[in-house]
Amino acid sequence: DTEVTQTPKHLVMGMTNKKSLKCEQHMGHRAMYWYKQKAKKPPELMFVYSYEKLSINESVPSRFSPECPNSSLLNLHLHALQPEDSALYLCASSQEGRSSYNEQFFGPGTRLTVL
């Protein structure tokens, strides 16, 4: 199984809502990532988890809260988002976060719209 799955595929939420994005992989990878991708732009790194510990936070606003319950699961909790947070949110995983030559496997993304 070389797949990273993400749910939901689409999400529409109001600025006062609380929602969560979910990412799952069963490749035995120990590093997992969240990226944000705006239309016609490259992905931008948000968070890196390595061995279930938050290793990198790219100065992401606190209205985004990541969680890694176990080595296969990665969540992104959303609260009080702004319309400019509307984007495609991509999850990725790799064998091990400290090896820069490892490829990252990407999920299909969650298309988030904040009204």
Place this chain on the structure above:
Amino acid sequence: AQSVTQLGSHVSVSEGALVLLRCNYSSSVPPYLFWYVQYPNQGLQLLLKYTTGATLVKGINGFEAEFKKSETSFHLTKPSAHMSDAAEYFCAVSEGTGFQKLVFGTGTRLLVSP
């Protein structure tokens, strides 16, 4: 900090023609370089990567890239374009220290006409 420049936000080719997508990188240490493809409304898929060793790297779907240190380039090529190659292509460099952080170029949209 490492960076990637992709020349040309759009490249148009005819089906059967050569595909050339340009990528130049900036790095103070030997880089790890990647090409990813993104089809509409999908995630990114790895086409190929350069780590060490052979400078000509072959990837999936008939793509290949050559690492040229003297030119700080990692251009992507395919001898004959297919309609199915139409997508967004991202070149990325991995920072070599600490945790892996991919730095992406701005992307090149490949358009293939019949």
